[in-house]
Amino acid sequence: MNEPKIRNMEEFAAVSGISRPTVSKYFHDPQSVRQSTRQRIEAALERYDYRPNVYAMNQNRRLTKNIGIVVPYLADPFFAEIARNIENLIIAAGFRPILLSSHGDPAQELDNLESLRLIKPAGVLLAPLGRASESGRIEAFCEDVPTVLFDSNISELGEAFVGLDNRQSVGLIVDYLCRTGEPPAFFEMKSPTNPNANKRRAAYLAAMDARGHTPHLIQAEGDGWDFEEIGHREGARFIEQRNLPTDTVLCSNDRLAIGFLSAAYELGLRVGLGSGCAMRVAGHDDHPFSRYTCPTLTTVSQDYTSIAEKSAEALFSIIESGQRPSVRESALFDGKLIMRGSA
Amino acid sequence: MNEPKIRNMEEFAAVSGISRPTVSKYFHDPQSVRQSTRQRIEAALERYDYRPNVYAMNQNRRLTKNIGIVVPYLADPFFAEIARNIENLIIAAGFRPILLSSHGDPAQELDNLESLRLIKPAGVLLAPLGRASESGRIEAFCEDVPTVLFDSNISELGEAFVGLDNRQSVGLIVDYLCRTGEPPAFFEMKSPTNPNANKRRAAYLAAMDARGHTPHLIQAEGDGWDFEEIGHREGARFIEQRNLPTDTVLCSNDRLAIGFLSAAYELGLRVGLGSGCAMRVAGHDDHPFSRYTCPTLTTVSQDYTSIAEKSAEALFSIIESGQRPSVRESALFDGKLIMRGSA
DNA sequence: GTTTTTTCTTTACGCGCGTAAAAAATTAAT
DNA sequence: ATTAATTTTTTACGCGCGTAAAGAAAAAAC
Numbered sequence: 001m002n003e004p005k006i007r008n009m010e011e012f013a014a015v016s017g018i019s020r021p022t023v024s025k026y027f028h029d030p031q032s033v034r035q036s037t038r039q040r041i042e043a044a045l046e047r048y049d050y051r052p053n054v055y056a057m058n059q060n061r062r063l064t065k066n067i068g069i070v071v072p073y074l075a076d077p078f079f080a081e082i083a084r085n086i087e088n089l090i091i092a093a094g095f096r097p098i099l100l101s102s103h104g105d106p107a108q109e110l111d112n113l114e115s116l117r118l119i120k121p122a123g124v125l126l127a128p129l130g131r132a133s134e135s136g137r138i139e140a141f142c143e144d145v146p147t148v149l150f151d152s153n154i155s156e157l158g159e160a161f162v163g164l165d166n167r168q169s170v171g172l173i174v175d176y177l178c179r180t181g182e183p184p185a186f187f188e189m190k191s192p193t194n195p196n197a198n199k200r201r202a203a204y205l206a207a208m209d210a211r212g213h214t215p216h217l218i219q220a221e222g223d224g225w226d227f228e229e230i231g232h233r234e235g236a237r238f239i240e241q242r243n244l245p246t247d248t249v250l251c252s253n254d255r256l257a258i259g260f261l262s263a264a265y266e267l268g269l270r271v272g273l274g275s276g277c278a279m280r281v282a283g284h285d286d287h288p289f290s291r292y293t294c295p296t297l298t299t300v301s302q303d304y305t306s307i308a309e310k311s312a313e314a315l316f317s318i319i320e321s322g323q324r325p326s327v328r329e330s331a332l333f334d335g336k337l338i339m340r341g342s343a
Numbered sequence: 344m345n346e347p348k349i350r351n352m353e354e355f356a357a358v359s360g361i362s363r364p365t366v367s368k369y370f371h372d373p374q375s376v377r378q379s380t381r382q383r384i385e386a387a388l389e390r391y392d393y394r395p396n397v398y399a400m401n402q403n404r405r406l407t408k409n410i411g412i413v414v415p416y417l418a419d420p421f422f423a424e425i426a427r428n429i430e431n432l433i434i435a436a437g438f439r440p441i442l443l444s445s446h447g448d449p450a451q452e453l454d455n456l457e458s459l460r461l462i463k464p465a466g467v468l469l470a471p472l473g474r475a476s477e478s479g480r481i482e483a484f485c486e487d488v489p490t491v492l493f494d495s496n497i498s499e500l501g502e503a504f505v506g507l508d509n510r511q512s513v514g515l516i517v518d519y520l521c522r523t524g525e526p527p528a529f530f531e532m533k534s535p536t537n538p539n540a541n542k543r544r545a546a547y548l549a550a551m552d553a554r555g556h557t558p559h560l561i562q563a564e565g566d567g568w569d570f571e572e573i574g575h576r577e578g579a580r581f582i583e584q585r586n587l588p589t590d591t592v593l594c595s596n597d598r599l600a601i602g603f604l605s606a607a608y609e610l611g612l613r614v615g616l617g618s619g620c621a622m623r624v625a626g627h628d629d630h631p632f633s634r635y636t637c638p639t640l641t642t643v644s645q646d647y648t649s650i651a652e653k654s655a656e657a658l659f660s661i662i663e664s665g666q667r668p669s670v671r672e673s674a675l676f677d678g679k680l681i682m683r684g685s686a
Numbered sequence: 687g688t689t690t691t692t693t694c695t696t697t698a699c700g701c702g703c704g705t706a707a708a709a710a711a712t713t714a715a716t
Numbered sequence: 717a718t719t720a721a722t723t724t725t726t727t728a729c730g731c732g733c734g735t736a737a738a739g740a741a742a743a744a745a746c
Contacts (some may be wrong), residue, residue, distance in 0.1 A: 008732050019695050024734065034693060034743085053461050053732055055398045059701050060734035075423035084418055084446070101442075103427070118396050228635050258635050265637040266684075292571050292601050294608040294637035341609075351702050362725050367704065377712085377723060396702055402731050403704035691744070700734085710725065716718080 006050040016044030027052050054096070058119045067095045067315065068116035068124040068145075070109065072152075072195060073225050074101035076255070077288045079127065082151070085308035086125060093316055095122065104193065104225050106132045113141045123315045126158065127151040130195030146318045150311040152195030153330070159318055161330045162311035166196060169300045169335025170203035170250075171210075173282055176337055177248050178211060180273060181280060185216035185245050187238075187260060188252035189230060193223055200252050200284065216245040220256070231259025239267050248280045248343065254290045254299055257283030261293050261342065271295055271342050280343035284335075295341030303333050349393040359387030370395050397439070401462045410438045410658065411459035411467040411488075413452065415495075415538060416568050417444030419598070420631045422470065425494070428651035429468060436659055438465065447536060447568050449475045456484045466658045469501065470494040473538030489661045493654040495538030496673070502661055504673045505654035509539060512643045512678025513546035513593075514553075516625055519680055520591050521554055523616060524623055528559035528588050530581075530603060531595035532573060536566055543595050543627065559588040563599070574602025582610050591623045591686065597633045597642055600626030604636050604685065614638055614685050623686035627678075638684030646676050 006012045009027075013020040018037055026033050026041050033041070044050075058064050067090050071079040083099055090097040098116065102109035109129055116124055123146040128138065130152045141147065142158050149158040177184045186204045188197055201217070208215035220234035231251065238244055251257035261281055264271050269278045272295050283290055286301030310331050318324060349355045352370075356363040361380055369376050369384050376384070387393075401407050410433050414422040426442055433440040441459065445452035452472055459467055466489040471481065473495045484490065485501050492501040520527045529547045531540055544560070551558035563577035574594065581587055594600035604624055607614050612621045615638050626633055629644030653674050661667060 010732080020733085021696085021735075022694060025694095028734085037694080051457065053402075054458070055461055056402060056701090056732040057734075059396075059399060059402070059703095059732085062734090074417065075420065075427055077418065077420055077423075080418035080420075080423065087446075099444075103430075114394065115397070118398055228632065232635060258632070262635040262637055262639065266639070289571065289601070289632060292575060292605040292636075294605055296605065296609070353702080363703085364705075364726085365724060368724095371704085380724075399702035399731090400704075402702085402733095405704090687746100689744100689746075692742080694739105694741070696739080697737090699736085702731105704730085706727105706729085708726085710723105712721105712723070714719100714721070716720085 006048045009050075009052055012044065012048060012050045015048055016041050024052075027057075055119070061120065063122055064120050065095045066116075066119050066121040067097055068112075068119075068121045068126075069097055069099045070102060070112045070116070070124065071099070071127045072102050072109070072129045073104045074099075075103075076225065078255075078285055079151075081288055082127075082304050082308055085304055086312055089308060089312040093312070102129055104129065104132075106134050110134055110137055113138065117141065117145065121145060122319045123147065125150060125311055125315060128154050128157075128195065130154070131198070132193070146315065146324065148311050148315045148318070150307060156328060158328070159324055160311075160314045160328060162307055162314060163330075163332060164196070164302045164307070165332035165334055166199040167203045167206065168332070169284065169302075170200055171207045172335055172337050173250060173284065173298075173300045174204065174207040174211070176339075177250060177280070177282060177343060178213065180343075182246045182248045183208065183211070183213040184248040184250035184280075184282065185218050186252065187218045187231075187235070187249050187256060188220065189223070189227075189256070190219040190221060191223055192252065193225055194227070194253055197252050204250065218244070218249070227253065227255035228259040228262075231256035232263045233259070235260035235263035236267060239263060239269060244279070247278065248282075250282045250284070252284065254283035254285045254287035254297060257281055257297055257299070257342075258287070258289060258293055261295075261297065265294065273341075273343055282343040286338050290338075291340065293342070298340045298343040299338050300335035301338045302335060306333050349391045352393075352395055355387065355391060355393040358391055359384050367395075370400075398462070404463065406465055407463050408438045409459075409462050409464040410440055411455075411462075411464045411469075412440055412442045413445060413455045413459070413467065413469045413471075414442070415445050415452070415470055415472045416447045417442075418446075419568065421598075421628055422494075424631055425470075425647050425651055428647055429655055432651055432655040436655070445472055447472065447475075449477050453477060453480055456481065460484065460488065464488060465662045466490065468493060468654055468658060471497050471500075471538065473497070474541070475536070489658065489667065491654050491658045491661070493650060499671060501671070502667055503654075503657045503671060505650055505657060506673075506675060507539070507645045507650070508675035508677055509542040510546045510549065511675070512627065512645075513543055514550045515678055515680050516593060516627065516641075516643045517547065517550040517554070519682075520593060520623070520625060520686060521556065523686075525589045525591045526551065526554070526556040527591040527593035527623075527625065528561050529595065530561045530574075530578070530592050530599060531563065532566070532570075532599070533562040533564060534566060535595065536568055537570070537596055540595050547593065561587070561592070570596065570598035571602040571605075574599035575606045576602070578603035578606035579610060582606060582612060587622070590621065592625070594624065594626045597626035597628045597630035597640060600624055600640055600642070600685075601630070601632060601636055604638075604640065608637065616684075616686055625686040629681050633681075634683065636685070641683045641686040642681050643678035644681050645678060649676050 290297035626642040633640035
């Protein structure tokens, strides 16, 4: 690591005493060269500080070891967390993760895919923006690059989908809430930015219907990704107007619930399931912060680990087999009820 | 956008009726070609879907329009938020942000810098891991690429530093807490992963000393980046052991405070400044979630916007002038006291 | 020791683009 | 219309690497 700087593979090949094509082969797969030459190359690697230029590699390889990950909004800890899980799996499998956030913007989402196309990824794991996504152009991308969707499903896009079974998970918490108190009203954004929101609403309506209760939708004004702010502001509004149809509120996601909970606290409303509590609040997702709210948030957990593993595996198997699956599989994981203090 | 797909600049030049070098010049700077040829190129851009391959551009340009952003841990909403601010400024200035997270790992931090070097960035904005960083190799990077540090300062690295004045900010909140109740104890991690932690501790000790109070350090076990968990677990431990030297706790950062607050709530300790409250808790950073805790968290805000703007501007001016500044400037912004419910 | 197999070297071209230099074409100035 | 200045085209090479093909060298098999 002290000798003069090596500028490219040519120079490195020279100092290692091996021809460049062989060195190139080595970097592609160290096992593919004879033991003795491998040792000579690795000896040179010890002495000289050289690593091949990945971008130049990408340019020429038909297929690289890159795997793109695109999430709708990385500043949301939920996506940050699941992305981190997936990244680790990709690294463990010997691939190279490239994580991109769409920042809630469909144009950025397309940009991200175009940008990924340039580095010729072996595959892409895409959590789309959902309704906002330009599905036509995403479809064109999926034709060129093996793509597995996760978190949010878009009709028939990609080779597979891995996510949560919203019907099951919402049913679960609705059941729980009905069993232990008043049937819940459903708190959501009127025009939701969250990809799964529509499915959750439908699941809520169906669940209430199936159990013979009349559903109540509480729809918050506002848009964008600042869900806590919306949950807080609109939650306070509904509470102050005494506009809540029941004493039990199921929020479309935990971030809304976090905002709602803080509004309830500020207004002196005791939240929880014990006697002496004015209302119950439940969320959905088991957001990283949901265990630190006051009271702690009762919610349905998405199995981050399984979703990450399954979607990564689905992509790996497509990459390794080299052929697209004939039928598009949807792997839907069940949510788990996380009983905490708020409901 | 419907004609046959264009594969490279050669083909695009052909269909636009302009030679490739001129087209290349156009993409570098649209103003640099004659008005009439510019129109012809842009007419072709309307009809054909073509964008130059940035990676191939990077490979050949001496200097690109890329600006790297490296943060220690992107899953932390604090860094996600400031990174988002910086990204927008960079885009607005006509550059191309490349955001990378070190995932709390010094090796990854170096990896990120090496990876950035390959795309020949015009400059880099680096929020280092701090004590964990391998400053020697970062220094070597800074010699090659104009780098501005933010959030966390490392001795004399980079062309400039932009961050928070921890002495001022901690002094501010210590003052406030002393003025309104018992002098605070300081809650932190025994071996902190957070880059600013040591400065905060020193600032606390100095502030207490200057005001004639004896400082108390409450040091939590644990490491890693799951600060809320640590704040919760260790906060609960100290509360249960009745090991708190005062009724006022100043946390080294908001995430610890969020955990501490939830522990206090669970143990039935009423937190706040009114009568009937058992203790006061304050944080530091004005974390995005600190306004949704119960009670809302009194803290010191870092001016995200100003820090983002100043560090971006510092880098832009270096890039545009083409020369490194003769003296390394440190821009330290004052924190603002954010009085909320918890103290 | 000879033959076969495996691995390596040499040579050469390609990826998509930047960029330099000289020649040609266009525009502006006189 | 001539000349001068500007812009574009042509030609050619380079970036750092992948990769294919043919021949040379080394290792393995007999």
